Amino acid sequence: MKLMILGATGAVGSQVLNQARNDSRFEAIVAPTRRPLADAGQVHNPVIPFDLPLPPADWWPVDVVICCLGTTLKQAGSKQAFYRVDHDLVIACAERARAAGASVFVLNSSLGANENSRSFYLKTKGEVESAVARLGFTRVVLARPSLIDAERQDSRPAEKLGLIASRLVAPVIPKRYRPVSAETIAATLLREVAGEPGVVIVESGQMSR
Numbered sequence: 001m002k003l004m005i006l007g008a009t010g011a012v013g014s015q016v017l018n019q020a021r022n023d024s025r026f027e028a029i030v031a032p033t034r035r036p037l038a039d040a041g042q043v044h045n046p047v048i049p050f051d052l053p054l055p056p057a058d059w060w061p062v063d064v065v066i067c068c069l070g071t072t073l074k075q076a077g078s079k080q081a082f083y084r085v086d087h088d089l090v091i092a093c094a095e096r097a098r099a100a101g102a103s104v105f106v107l108n109s110s111l112g113a114n115e116n117s118r119s120f121y122l123k124t125k126g127e128v129e130s131a132v133a134r135l136g137f138t139r140v141v142l143a144r145p146s147l148i149d150a151e152r153q154d155s156r157p158a159e160k161l162g163l164i165a166s167r168l169v170a171p172v173i174p175k176r177y178r179p180v181s182a183e184t185i186a187a188t189l190l191r192e193v194a195g196e197p198g199v200v201i202v203e204s205g206q207m208s209r
Contacts, residue, residue, distance in 0.1 A: 007068035015186035060100035149179040
């Protein structure tokens with residue numbers, strides 16, 4: 001299969017890339033990014049602005065897409081800017097890949113994603129899930145991890161505090177609410193590439209290395 005990784009420089013996306021390099025199922029990997037990968041190796045790494053409208057390119061035709069695109073409200077600077085990345089950009093990439101022949105789309109979403117949620121963040125994630133599921137992919141996987149346990153290049157004080165607290169109480173809280181490592185999420189996304197047709201939801205408590 002030919003694999004596309006979206007968001008390959010992020011905490012989860014970089015782990016997907018590292019693990020996919022050693023996965024014999026993939027004969028080719030394309031990872032478009034805003035800045036060059038530190039060690040692209042045999043990975044095709046188009047460097048693009050990664051904004052709308054997306055540029056036409058000959059690297060869109062792939063079999064499988066694993067999408068780890070995403071930002072935070074703080075990084076984006078506004079709800080509108082956040083929505084443009086986590087909703088509009090994700091859907092635009094999915095549409096472009098589907099039109100080019102992709103049959104599987106694996107989305108790294110969020111615990112609690114729900115298009116009817118009162119939370120702007122969770123509502124956005126839910127709307128993206130619903131939109132992607134309607135695009136006609138043979139298989140759609142919606143992975144919903146809890147708080148991601150990973151080393152971040154950017155500063156996220158609130159997330160760090162949340163991780164510390166979650167680690168302390170992890171033994172006594174339900175598995176689906178416990179922090180999950182970026183490595184574990186990546187392994188789950190790659191594993192779920194293969195499976196029966198349809199829309200599959202993978203909750204945080206179901207994720208494993």
